[in-house]
Amino acid sequence: MMDFALLLLALWAVAGSVSPQAAGSCPERLLGDERGRTCPRPCKTDGDCGNKRQCLCDGQCGLSCVAPGRPCPWPLPPSDNSETRLLSPTHSFSALLEVRCNPGFTLPNGLDATIRRCQGDRQWSGDEPICTATQPSSPPFAQTCPVPDEVIDTFSIQGNAAVGTSIHYSCLSGADIVGSSENFCQDNQTWQYPHPICKQVYCLSPREVDQGYVVAVQKTEYEVGFDIHYLCKKNFLLDGPQKVTCLSNGSWSAPPPFCRARCLIPAGRSRVTIGGVKRWPFDVTDAMVPHGENVTFYCNHPRKQCNLAATQTCFDGKLQPPACYLEPTWLQYKLFPHRLVSEIGECEPGDVE
Numbered sequence: 001m002m003d004f005a006l007l008l009l010a011l012w013a014v015a016g017s018v019s020p021q022a023a024g025s026c027p028e029r030l031l032g033d034e035r036g037r038t039c040p041r042p043c044k045t046d047g048d049c050g051n052k053r054q055c056l057c058d059g060q061c062g063l064s065c066v067a068p069g070r071p072c073p074w075p076l077p078p079s080d081n082s083e084t085r086l087l088s089p090t091h092s093f094s095a096l097l098e099v100r101c102n103p104g105f106t107l108p109n110g111l112d113a114t115i116r117r118c119q120g121d122r123q124w125s126g127d128e129p130i131c132t133a134t135q136p137s138s139p140p141f142a143q144t145c146p147v148p149d150e151v152i153d154t155f156s157i158q159g160n161a162a163v164g165t166s167i168h169y170s171c172l173s174g175a176d177i178v179g180s181s182e183n184f185c186q187d188n189q190t191w192q193y194p195h196p197i198c199k200q201v202y203c204l205s206p207r208e209v210d211q212g213y214v215v216a217v218q219k220t221e222y223e224v225g226f227d228i229h230y231l232c233k234k235n236f237l238l239d240g241p242q243k244v245t246c247l248s249n250g251s252w253s254a255p256p257p258f259c260r261a262r263c264l265i266p267a268g269r270s271r272v273t274i275g276g277v278k279r280w281p282f283d284v285t286d287a288m289v290p291h292g293e294n295v296t297f298y299c300n301h302p303r304k305q306c307n308l309a310a311t312q313t314c315f316d317g318k319l320q321p322p323a324c325y326l327e328p329t330w331l332q333y334k335l336f337p338h339r340l341v342s343e344i345g346e347c348e349p350g351d352v353e
């Protein structure tokens with residue numbers, strides 16, 4: 001195909017150079033078609049021209065008075081991307097030259113070669129041929145829609161942004177999307193919709209904690225990643241997280257903690273076991289145990305002279321003695337301290353019914 005076009009071009013160029021004998025094939029003068037071209041004086045016969053000129057066909061200038069021996073510039077300055085070769089023995093009027101692009105380069109019209117003719121104005125016909133690098137043939141996914149950096153920084157994007165495909169956005173922060181979470185890359189490499197945005201997320205003030213403090217600047221909303229620390233008042237035990245963080249979905253990382261109260265040990269004249277140590281309650285500071293502490297009480301065996309251990313747990317200020325526990329009377333405690341239930345031996349496993 002390309003060679004055929006070249007052949008036609010060459011034939012035309014040759015036809016353009018024939019003398020008036022074949023004048024029927026010389027085109028009418030077409031002004032303005034060849035840029036920068038000045039046509040010599042038009043003529044019908046040699047007699048219309050001076051004695052140094054002849055009436056010859058000068059391409060698109062039509063029949064013109066030209067001096068046949070006048071040369072066009074040669075050699076031409078070398079070009080990086082093409083080779084120029086003279087096709088005629090001379091470089092004077094009606095001589096032809098071929099400009100052929102180097103491999104990998106083509107002319108603006110897509111061809112890789114062109115033929116130029118030496119005109120009556122001593123110029124080579126046509127525009128200066130410029131060979132440019134051929135676009136590498138595009139694989140099907142090479143054509144994509146642009147994804148700006150700020151979009152890449154904000155979203156996790158599913159899809160490759162190729163023409164004819166969709167992408168799906170999700171906010172890296174986990175926040176809700178404002179706009180369309182899906183977009184389509186159109187044939188002209190533009191997106192069907194504008195890129196969406198991620199909603200700015202805040203956490204609301206966390207709940208107050210009874211008997212505790214929130215260690216943070218008081219605000220109506222807190223930004224994602226903000227930490228809030230909790231402290232409990234003296235003698236209260238923190239039950240829950242010491243710190244909560246504002247998550248990217250606007251929730252705190254955990255519900256606020258509780259500040260749990262200590263429990264008064266509900267026994268006085270019996271020893272109890274706290275943390276593996278059997279002690280008199282009055283020997284324990286304030287006779288209180290912290291929240292969550294296990295206190296083992298000793299109950300009387302219904303029939304035998306031995307005691308049964310029953311453990312209760314302090315929960316936020318509440319510690320019930322086990323139902324079987326009987327507080328010794330003041331007399332029992334004063335007169336027979338060694339016979340108090342907590343002081344007699346523990347029942348054997350076999351004694352327990």
Ligand SMILES: *[C@@H]1O[C@H](CO)[C@@H](O)[C@H](O)[C@H]1NC(C)=O
Nearest residue numbers: 174247248249250251252253
């Ligand atoms: C926020 O995210 C956390 C952790 O991913 C999750 O446990 C919690 O249920 C979420 N909260 C809401 C309101 O979606």
Ligand SMILES: *[C@@H]1O[C@H](CO)[C@@H](O)[C@H](O)[C@H]1NC(C)=O
Nearest residue numbers: 275291292293294295311313
């Ligand atoms: C109390 O007892 C429970 C159940 O046996 C145990 O899980 C917990 O760790 C104990 N608490 C203390 C403070 O020892």
